[in-house]
Amino acid sequence: MTTEIPVLLAAVSLFSALQMGYLARRVGLARMTHKVIPPTVTGPPEFERTFRAHQNNVELYPVFLVVLWTSGLLFSEVLAVLGGVVYMVARHMYFNGYVMSTKKRLPGFYLTLGALFCLSVLSTIGILHGILLEYFYKIVSMMVTH
Numbered sequence: 395m396t397t398e399i400p401v402l403l404a405a406v407s408l409f410s411a412l413q414m415g416y417l418a419r420r421v422g423l424a425r426m427t428h429k430v431i432p433p434t435v436t437g438p439p440e441f442e443r444t445f446r447a448h449q450n451n452v453e454l455y456p457v458f459l460v461v462l463w464t465s466g467l468l469f470s471e472v473l474a475v476l477g478g479v480v481y482m483v484a485r486h487m488y489f490n491g492y493v494m495s496t497k498k499r500l501p502g503f504y505l506t507l508g509a510l511f512c513l514s515v516l517s518t519i520g521i522l523h524g525i526l527l528e529y530f531y532k533i534v535s536m537m538v539t540h
Contacts, residue, residue: 398457400463400467401495402466402470402472402475402477403462403463403466403467403471403474405475406462406474406475406478406479406482407463407478408457409482410455410458410482413485413486413490414451414452414455415481417447417451417489418448420448420489420493421445421448424440424441424444425433425443426442427441428440428475429505430444430488436538440493442491443492443495443496444492444493446492447488447489447492447493447499450488450491450492451485451488451489452483454506454509454510457510458478458481458504458510458513460512460516460517461484461510461513461514461516462477462478462481462520462522463474464513464517465477465503465513465514465516465517465520466478467520468517468520468521468523469516469517469520470516470518473517474513474514474516475479477509477512477513477514477516478509480505480508480509480512481509481510481513484502484503484505484506484508484509485502485506486502487501487502487505488496488502488503488505488506489502490502
């Protein structure tokens with residue numbers, strides 16, 4: 395754990411937000427190309443795949459941010475940032491693959507799961523370490539001194 399400002403975590407968060415905006419723009423362009431007027435979400439398969447790829451990214455985004463920041467603050471900022479960059483690359487692969495065909499989304503999907511799993515493990519280790527230091531160590535210290 396560190397007391398320094400988590401600039402790298404903030405940078406990855408900002409870039410991931412920009413990526414989400416870029417993917418939303420891709421949906422808007424697909425709407426124009428395929429003449430799908432909001433709020434309609436159905437249309438040609440190409441549009442529906444683009445829309446669904448973006449929605450899947452939106453659904454996972456809060457999970458990503460939680461495990462990114464938890465692992466970065468409580469375990470290692472550098473490792474969390476590395477996992478965050480892998481996640482962003484994976485989501486880009488997923489989106490582009492899904493736009494082409496549903497089967498082509500799978501490499502990005504599996505890489506996404508791997509990145510989220512690693513960030514979750516780092517988060518869990520960081521949380522357990524913090525709990526052990528904060529509570530277990532104090533209890534043991536009190537028992538030894540009495």
